[in-house]
Amino acid sequence: MAEVTEVDAVVVGAGPAGSAAALALARAGRSVVLLERGPFPGSKNVYGGVVYGRVLDGIVPRWWEEVPVERWVVRRSTMLVTPTQSLSVDYRSAAWGEAPYNGMTTLRCHFDAWLAAKATDAGARLVTSTVATGLVRDGTGRVVGVRTDRAGAEVHAPVVIACDGVNSFLAKEAGLLPPAAASHHTLGVKEVLDLPAGAINERFGVQDHEGVDVEILGCTRDIPGGGFLYTNADTVSIGVVVALPQLAASGVRPEELVADLRDHPGIAPLLRGASLREYAAHLIPEGGYDTMPELVSDGLLIAGDAGAMTLAAGLWLEGVNFAIGSGDAAGRAAAGALAAGDCSAAGLASYRADLEGQFVLADHKRLRKAPALVLSERVQQRYPGLLCDLAEGMFTVTNPTPKPGGLRLTRQVAAGHGVRLRQLAGDTLRGLRIFG
């Protein structure tokens, strides 16, 4: 007979989604167990490096005064590269460096532990080094708890919130998540490099706690994807995110792509003398709105990466804020269902409605066609080189030959890259429709 613990709710995974869900439930006065497979929250989590904290405003007032931040992002740069060229669009805002801030770089082992501590301070009980090995169902098939790997002990609860990350085993077991489709996932690979704070400040043009977020296109050879470079306090995070099927077909090792990026003439001077501190890799559910699983069933809610809530829409690459938003909504929906005494799918339906009404699903829905555009062959393989060559043509002084006209140059460069102006205009219009 399995040892059984009875609580109001069990949350699986103490990442941002799970901790936000547990926090909402604990604040509602519910007994909640938060299971984490790692030795501490954040010990097994991987992400690029930037958290957009606006979602925390309603959860932890004045969160910026206590969050374990590395640097506040005041520069956002989009960089198009070829092996020998780079073209950057750089935006800087002093306002982003002041409360209430916009985005921050933070290390997940610190950030996740901080958010989980908010949940435990509110009364949630965190159990680490414990894996939820499966769902417990009652005679009607309804989810009523989870089994764990601690001598088969079970935690029973009217509602389970699965925040167990990408490729969620609980969501699969519940039949909500279809078998993993490689085309809906990317692989993120990153290195964290030691670099003295003074070097970061001088090379990236920032000071004190100011940080930089660089998103890069054209740095992944023939594999659809992109790169990133984020500044932490005395480290930098650099990495690539690449489409899984094409990566597998290419035979290229992902770390080779990171090495390419590190050695790029536009990046290498920024990192000179940096030394490797750690590296990591993780799957990312980037399929977008159309690939999301059902989020609710009898006694079960899905949140965070388990629900494919990573927004990969070219201009916006966000995940932690969507995880927190969905986790918080799941926790509130569960608390409401517990109060109403109905944890069936109908009783928990407010979760989906809540997400539709806020950024979590609204943004995903509006940008549902963005992944296809961003990962399209022209955007990935032709436009970075096209725009770099266009810039080179514009800025190369060819005296005594007169400067070329813009339209003629554009036509020449586009033709050189196998792109017709009609296609360029069409993609521009498509982009405007998606992002406009």
Add this chain to the structure above:
Amino acid sequence: MTAPTGPLVAVCLRVTDLRPEVDRLTGAVRRDPLGVGLTPADAAALELGLRLAETWSARVVALTAGPSSVDPVLREVLALGVAVVRVPDGGEDDGHGYTAELAGDEGGLARTLAAALAPFGPPDLVLCGDRSADRGTGALPAYLAHELGAAQALGLVSLSAGDPAAGRHLVGERRLDAGWRERLRIPLPAVCSVEAAGVRLRRAPLTGVLDAADRPVPVNRSLPVAAATGPGAGSGGAAVHLGGSRPFTPRPRVLPPPAGDDPRRRLLALTGALAAHDPPTVVAPADAAGAADVLLAFLARHGYLPEADGDAR
């Protein structure tokens, strides 16, 4: 208050940062509270204590000296059904003063731990990890044995209860050179320090973890005592009986005799233990430019080059 009865197994645990970051230039250590835990040897000591307690139907108490930041680790021990006592140390504020405390006076720490054990009654067995990972000398078990009037056996790779027909005792093994091992018959009471040697700490039941999460870690705020405690204190325990082994013959090394009248100081001078010295400097970049970067980064980090970054020079 009723005096506790029954055999008692005490386990002295050293909770420390398992993944400290060491500045490669200065040797300065930066610790992270998230890396705090038990070393494999300490975990093995706890597991062996639990096994022996099951054999003897004994009580188990785990002791540690450290700041409140070690409490999460002690709750994991509580979850195993073990009584826990934490002795705060001088590093309560900065969280890491215990290193200096321990390295400076292991005898004092042993007196403190023995005093913290007193409310539980005299222990039949005290177990420790072989040595702490953070500059411990491995001398604490010897001091503890002295304080408790117990026998001492160190460096054990196995430990089990001996045949009760031959009187209550333990049987332990430890390594010798050339792959040999010696078997010890250890009388009780005893202080034994163990290596990890393949012994893994059991996992706590879920109910234990949940119960422990809500419980405060008991803290004994008794200050380090000046005098030894317990009836047998300071008298030394019964002799450990050594079974057959091949003698160890280390290569002779001639050293000048240390000066002074204090035996402890002479011993410290002889061994170099606790002597203040510059931490090691190990810099191994690939080339001269890399070496210059490391040096300049160090100077910048410590404020000698306010605008420095190692690139412009």
